[in-house]
Each structure stands twice: as structure tokens, then as C-alpha cells.
Amino acid sequence: MKVKEVSLLEQDVRPSSVDIEDLSSPLFIAWQINSLCNLDCLHCCEEAGYQMPNELTKDEALDLCRQITEMDIPYAAISGGEPMLCPYFFDAAKVITDNGISLKVETNGHFIDEKTADKFKEFGFRSVQISIDGVTPKTHEAMRIKGDWQKAIDAVKRLVKRGINTEIVFVPTKFNLKETSQMIDLAASLGVYGFYTGKIMRIGRAAKNWDKLAPSEKDYEDFFNVLQKKEAEYKGKMKVYYYPYDVVEELKYRMYNPSASLLIIPNGKVKLIGPLPYLCGDLRKHSLKEIWQRYKQAWKRRDVLEFTQKVIKDHTLLAQSNTWIELDI
Numbered sequence: 061m062k063v064k065e066v067s068l069l070e071q072d073v074r075p076s077s078v079d080i081e082d083l084s085s086p087l088f089i090a091w092q093i094n095s096l097c098n099l100d101c102l103h104c105c106e107e108a109g110y111q112m113p114n115e116l117t118k119d120e121a122l123d124l125c126r127q128i129t130e131m132d133i134p135y136a137a138i139s140g141g142e143p144m145l146c147p148y149f150f151d152a153a154k155v156i157t158d159n160g161i162s163l164k165v166e167t168n169g170h171f172i173d174e175k176t177a178d179k180f181k182e183f184g185f186r187s188v189q190i191s192i193d194g195v196t197p198k199t200h201e202a203m204r205i206k207g208d209w210q211k212a213i214d215a216v217k218r219l220v221k222r223g224i225n226t227e228i229v230f231v232p233t234k235f236n237l238k239e240t241s242q243m244i245d246l247a248a249s250l251g252v253y254g255f256y257t258g259k260i261m262r263i264g265r266a267a268k269n270w271d272k273l274a275p276s277e278k279d280y281e282d283f284f285n286v287l288q289k290k291e292a293e294y295k296g297k298m299k300v301y302y303y304p305y306d307v308v309e310e311l312k313y314r315m316y317n318p319s320a321s322l323l324i325i326p327n328g329k330v331k332l333i334g335p336l337p338y339l340c341g342d343l344r345k346h347s348l349k350e351i352w353q354r355y356k357q358a359w360k361r362r363d364v365l366e367f368t369q370k371v372i373k374d375h376t377l378l379a380q381s382n383t384w385i386e387l388d389i
Contacts, residue, residue, distance in 0.1 A: 080320050080356055083133040085349070086123040088321035093149060094141040095326045099168055100205040101233055103273055104144070104265040105334060106113040108141040108323075109383055115326040120343065124324070125155035127348040135186070136311035141165035143327065144176070162186035166229075169215030170208060177218035187225040187253065188387055190216050193233075193243045202235060213250070220251040233273040237283055244290045248298045256286070263335055267379040307335040308372055315368050318359045322351065329386070332358050335378055336368065339386045354389045361387065 068131075068252035078087070097104075114157035128136060136156055140317065143149050144167055165180075169190040172180070180188060188210055194200035197209035202296050219226040228247045232240065239256070247255045259280065260266055266273060284304060291300040291378065314333060323331040330351050340358040341351030358364055364387070372378045 065066040071198055078320050079358075080179070080318050083320055084352075085133055086320050086322050086352055087134060088155075088319075089133055089324065090321060091124075091136060091324045092139050092140060092326050093138050093143050093152065094146040094212055095338065096145045096171060097140055097142040097168075098143070098145065098287075099207050101207070101265065102205065102269045103233065103260055104201055105261055105264040105266065105381075106141070107264045112326045114328075115215060116328045118151065120328060121148055121152050122155055124153050124328070124348065128156060129159035131348060131352075132231075133161065133165075135162045137164040137166060142168055142170070144171035150179065153185075157183050157185070164189060167191075167215075168204070168207065171213040172215035172218060174218060176216060177215075177222055177224070180219065181222040185224065187227050188219055188378060189227040189229050189256065191217075191231075192216070192228050192243070192247075193231055194236045195239050195246050199272075199325060201229070201237045203233060207217050216250050216252060223234055226252045227256055228252050229256040231260050232257060232275055232280075232283055234275055234279070235258060238281050239277050240283055240286050241290060244287075244294070248294055252298065254301055256301045259306040261307050261334070262378045263307065263381045267376075267381070274330035285315060307378065308375055309383045310373055311335055311368055315359075318355070322348075322355060332354070332364065332387075333383075335381050336364070336365075336373065337380050337383050338364055339384050340389065342386070354387075359389050361389075 092106060094115060095108050095110060097108040100109050138153065140146065140151070143165060155162060163185050164187045165185055166189045191204070192200060192209070192212050193203040194209065200209040200212070212264045216226055217226065229241050244255050260273060262270055286300070287300060287302045294300055301326065317335070323334060324333060324343070329339045330341040332338040332340050332355065338358065340354045346354065
């Protein structure tokens with residue numbers, strides 16, 4: 061789940077009665093603003109850590125922001141890569157927030173020093189989500205290669221101190237799942253608004269490291285029991301959010317009930333949904349408004365639905381999620 065990296069939880073994935081055909085614009089934009097990252101996480105959905113060829117320029121990125129505001133899209137999230145490594149991150153955020161759009165920032169927290177935390181406060185972000193995958197440096201850094209647990213913790217403290225709506229996202233794996241209860245207690249002790257988690261997504265690097273990372277069904281049963289207890293324990297004090305479905309279960313639903321959201325990757329291309337390889341638009345060729353219509357059309361295509369059915373039967377095909385296929389719509 062999170063995203064992040066950008067997760068299904070951040071992509072308006074909860075079942076709803078919204079019919080995208082009735083909407084003139086999406087309700088949510090998930091924007092991976094860059095691919096560069098200072099970490100090398102074992103589970104990274106985007107396989108980030110490098111500069112993607114042909115990423116949007118600053119001018120192109122700001123034009124995207126203007127289109128988001130012109131379409132009156134209510135909610136957006138910026139992730140990466142690590143978004144704080146994008147040189148025009150604050151420029152993009154300013155266009156979005158100055159126009160009254162709720163903006164979430166998803167980061168590993170390494171670059172949130174006192175000065176940056178002050179700036180975050182000025183921007184009035186809807187929320188800032190920090191990734192922490194263990195109650196100790198050893199556990200966290202086993203998952204987030206090159207990571208620094210203390211920097212993530214310090215970032216949370218700085219944000220909370222300034223009254224910024226702060227969230228922690230936790231990705232469960234074989235080697236950290238038993239720390240779930242302690243992790244939620246840690247989040248509460250830090251004073252965050254919410255704790256986000258759910259089943260690990262079999263996408264990108266996680267698919268390649270699946271045998272090393274994936275919990276068993278029994279592990280998940282224990283995991284969700286803990287979450288239910290902790291949700292009750294912290295009711296009224298801290299939100300404990302968890303999405304009980306994996307990406308395959310999600311695809312079964314989204315085949316017939318597409319999310320009212322768009323997932324934009326750093327080069328300006330737009331994915332149909334994280335677990336599938338299909339691209340339904342390109343901001344260098346199409347306006348965001350055109351891409352929204354292309355998105356609707358793409359979910360009706362026989363080849364898309366047939367491949368989705370194959371993925372549902374053969375989960376190993378999820379490893380192809382970043383082998384992009386541009387749809388001719």
C-alpha cells in the first residue's frame with residue numbers, strides 16, 4: 061500500500077458508487093513528479109532511484125499544475141522517486157495549493173530539516189506522509205536500503221511540532237510484520253494524525269523480491285487482527301487506516317468500476333492503474349482533459365480487459381507493470 065511511492069490506498073481505491081462516465085474530470089491526481097531517489101527500497105513500486113529519460117521540464121510540470129486547477133480537480137498527491145529531490149517541487153506545489161486544491165506530499169522524510177518544515181507549514185498541505193517500516197533502524201533500513209530511520213523520525217517530529225497534518229505509512233513484509241503493534245504505538249507517541257498500511261503490492265521491485273518480502277496468509281490474518289484492535293484502541297486519538305485487499309483483488313473490482321483518478325509518471329505519461337502496464341495518455345501529446353476521456357475509453361478495451369483477466373489468474377504477470385504499453389486510442 062503506499063504509496064509511496066504511490067499506493068493503491070492513495071489512489072481513491074475504496075469501492076464507491078461513482079460512475080466515471082458522469083464525471084467531467086477526475087477526483088484525484090496521483091503524480092510521480094520524479095524518479096530520482098536517494099534510497100533503493102526492496103518494495104518500490106516504481107523501481108525508482110535514477111533519473112528517468114525525458115522527465116517533464118519545469119515549464120511542462122507547471123503547465124500540468126495549471127491544467128489540474130483549470131479542471132477543478134479537488135485532490136492531488138505528489139510522490140516520486142523522492143519528490144524533495146525535484147528542483148521544481150515547491151514551484152509545482154505552489155500553483156496547486158494557491159488555487160485551493162488539497163495536496164498531499166509523500167516522502168521518505170530525509171530532506172525535511174527545520175527550514176523545510178517551516179516551508180511545509182506555509183504551504184498548508186492537506187497532509188504529509190512519511191514512510192517508516194520498522195520500530196528500529198535495523199528493521200526499517202533492511203527494507204529501505206540506504207535509508208536512515210532517525211531522519212524519518214526527526215522529520216515526523218518537525219512536522220507534528222508545527223501542527224502539520226502528518227501521516228506514517230508502513231509496508232508489511234515477512235521481516236517487519238511482527239512489529240505492527242509497536243509501530244502503531246510509535247506513530248501515536250509521535251503525535252501523527254494517521255497511520256496507513258495494507259497488503260504489500262506485487263509491483264516493481266516488490267515483484268522481483270516477492271519471495272523475500274511477501275507475508276503468508278496466516279501472517280496477514282494476524283496482521284489484520286492487530287490492526288482491528290489498534291483501530292479500536294486509538295479511536296478518537298489517531299486514525300488507523302488499512303486496506304484489506306491486494307492488487308489482484310483490486311483489479312477484479314476496477315475492471316468494472318474504474319477509479320476516478322489518474323496516475324501520472326515522471327515523463328508525463330499516464331498509467332491506467334499501477335498494477336497494469338498500459339499508458340492511456342501523454343501530456344506532451346494530449347491535454348489532461350483529453351487524457352481523462354482516453355482513460356474512460358481504455359477501460360472498455362477488450363485487450364485491456366483480457367490482459368487484466370490473465371493477471372488475475374497468473375499473479376507473476378504483475379512483474380510487467382512497469383513494462384509500459386502505449387494504447388492507441
